Amino acid sequence: MPPPAQHPAHGQHPDLERVRSRVTAYVYGNVLVLAAVVGCAPESVRSGRAVVVVLATMVTTYLAHVVAHRVGEGVGRRRDEAELHLRAELRDATPIITSGAAPAAVLAVAALAGLEGGWAAAAQLVAVLVPVVRLAATGSVTSRLVPGGPSRSAFWSAVGLAVAGSLIAVVKVLLTH
Secondary structure (H helix, E strand, O other), X not given: OOOOOOXXXXXXXXXXXXXXXXXXXXXXXXXXHHHHHHOOOHHHHHHOHHHHHHHHHHHHHHHHHHHHHHHHHHOOOOHHHHHHHHHHHHHHOHHHHHHHHHHHHHHHXXXXXXXXXXXXXXXXXXXXXXXXXXXXXXXXXXXXHOOOOOOHHHHHHHHHHHHHHHHHHHHHHHHHO
């Protein structure tokens, strides 16, 4: 079996299964947080309801992701192996939490400042752009986690991912609101 990949900052990479799990959580979290922000009515920014929507989306997505992985990864494993994997998954799913933190903070500042009209819309736009930029940065993020570094195809794939994630978020909002 080949040795695990190495992490440049610490001299060793997390193994590829962990990298895949983290990237999955990163993408999934950003797409769902993006849909949550897009789906908020403009008046919910001023009232603070948008913050609650984003935080609730972030937390419930994290929990659903961890539970789903726990069930799936527990199939055919001994209890101690499944528990070990659960601990790893709790860490690997943290990108879902980070996906919602900045948009929630932007929306919280807007609500606390009592922004209305165009200013509230501008704050919501900033909160929308955060996960879009994070999706576009996926190539950069993943290139730091695996050997070989960044590539031109990773860049264009990430741009495509930002577009696809945005379209998924818009379709979700259109079909569910």
